[in-house]
Amino acid sequence: MLQDVTVRYGFRPQRALYLLLALLAAVTVALSLPVVQEQMRATDQNAQVFSPAGAVGSVRSDHPCGDGKVRCLNPFFFAVDTVVPLIDLHQRSTWYPVSERHGPLLAWLLNLCTMLGWVASTVFALSFTRLGRT
Numbered sequence: 001m002l003q004d005v006t007v008r009y010g011f012r013p014q015r016a017l018y019l020l021l022a023l024l025a026a027v028t029v030a031l032s033l034p035v036v037q038e039q040m041r042a043t044d045q046n047a048q049v050f051s052p053a054g055a056v057g058s059v060r061s062d063h064p065c066g067d068g069k070v071r072c073l074n075p076f077f078f079a080v081d082t083v084v085p086l087i088d089l090h091q092r093s094t095w096y097p098v099s100e101r102h103g104p105l106l107a108w109l110l111n112l113c114t115m116l117g118w119v120a121s122t123v124f125a126l127s128f129t130r131l132g133r134t
Contacts, residue, residue: 016124020083020117027079027113037073039103040095044069070094082110083117 049056052073065072078091097103
């Protein structure tokens with residue numbers, strides 16, 4: 001039943017691809033929102049914490065990425081890093097949601113998108129290989 005609705009028993013692998021593209025778009029749009037970006041943090045090798053707007057804490061900086069100390073947050077590349085398995089653009093490993101306010105919910109949703117990305121990618125690959133056999 002699920003295969004019939006999603007990829008039509010391997011004869012419509014583009015449906016899984018559409019799901020991946022929809023997940024990419026949703027995560028990109030969500031991470032482009034200022035409310036969500038306020039929840040994101042990165043840490044450099046000296047344990048200095050950064051938000052997408054700049055350094056957090058006693059050392060303030062007008063440079064959004066700590067003047068090159070951390071990789072800048074890019075919503076699209078973060079979405080690719082989150083949704084598409086086997087691609088590591090070092091966005092997800094650099095940026096993480098804060099542990100207070102809405103950060104845990106954001107972390108949970110990002111992990112859900114990762115799992116859905118794995119499922120959609122696997123279904124796409126399996127249905128694509130099925131087409132190759134026929």
